[in-house]
Amino acid sequence: MKKVVLFVAFLGIAALAKSQNLTDVWTVKPYVGVNLSSLTKFPEAQEGKLKVGLVGGADVELRAMKWLGVSLGVNYSVQGNRYNKAFYTSMPEHLYDPKEDLILHPSDPSIKFLGSQSSYQISLEYVNIPLSAHFYLFEHFTLHASVQMGFLTRAEQTYFDGKTNKNETRDITSKLERVDISIPIGASYEYCNFVIDARYSWGLSDVAQKSIAEKNDGKYILVPCDFRSNSVIRFTLGYRFTL
Numbered sequence: 001m002k003k004v005v006l007f008v009a010f011l012g013i014a015a016l017a018k019s020q021n022l023t024d025v026w027t028v029k030p031y032v033g034v035n036l037s038s039l040t041k042f043p044e045a046q047e048g049k050l051k052v053g054l055v056g057g058a059d060v061e062l063r064a065m066k067w068l069g070v071s072l073g074v075n076y077s078v079q080g081n082r083y084n085k086a087f088y089t090s091m092p093e094h095l096y097d098p099k100e101d102l103i104l105h106p107s108d109p110s111i112k113f114l115g116s117q118s119s120y121q122i123s124l125e126y127v128n129i130p131l132s133a134h135f136y137l138f139e140h141f142t143l144h145a146s147v148q149m150g151f152l153t154r155a156e157q158t159y160f161d162g163k164t165n166k167n168e169t170r171d172i173t174s175k176l177e178r179v180d181i182s183i184p185i186g187a188s189y190e191y192c193n194f195v196i197d198a199r200y201s202w203g204l205s206d207v208a209q210k211s212i213a214e215k216n217d218g219k220y221i222l223v224p225c226d227f228r229s230n231s232v233i234r235f236t237l238g239y240r241f242t243l
């Protein structure tokens with residue numbers, strides 16, 4: 001009996017030591033992966049599809065408790081959306097600002113959709129800085145919740161003309177908001193320091209305040225920029241190093 005008690009006590013001490021070794025540990029996790037992104041709050045007439053983009057970065061994490069870690073990271077993320085159609089619209093002159101190349105009131109009922117001929121792709125490149133909490137509730141599995149600030153470095157719009165089968169790309173960085181706030185949440189599985197991670201990032205801030213317009217053959221093209229926030233699904237593979 002005494003041997004059993006000593007053996008159980010030894011196991012308890014070993015388990016306690018192991019749990020203590022998990023705390024106050026600093027790690028670095030570089031990762032790469034893919035985004036499946038879209039832009040929310042679109043007019044119903046403009047059909048959007050998911051855009052595939054690359055993401056890569058690294059997190060520095062402190063294991064504050066056995067069940068909790070906190071990290072600060074940075075990543076480069078290519079986001080945006082694809083659109084099957086671009087809609088020509090009739091529009092009173094007072095709703096359009098030619099100097100700013102913007103539709104002033106995109107929801108005005110006098111703006112009428114007339115047809116569709118083209119497709120667009122919006123490509124947004126961000127440098128994101130996430131501050132995250134990591135909940136180690138199960139062995140190998142971790143839940144994540146973050147607050148993320150993103151800085152827009154480049155934004156391009158590619159237009160495909162259905163009549164001529166030609167592509168045209170233009171820079172729209174100056175027409176969009178330069179700072180993006182989002183809430184990424186997700187889960188990961190870790191084995192032998194390799195980490196498979198899946199997260200959804202819910203955008204809180206407006207990406208564009210106004211729609212961008214162009215004039216073509218006397219008509220205005222409502223370029224699909226009447227969106228409000230980013231929506232991103234991210235899959236990554238990383239490797240954790242202990243400092």
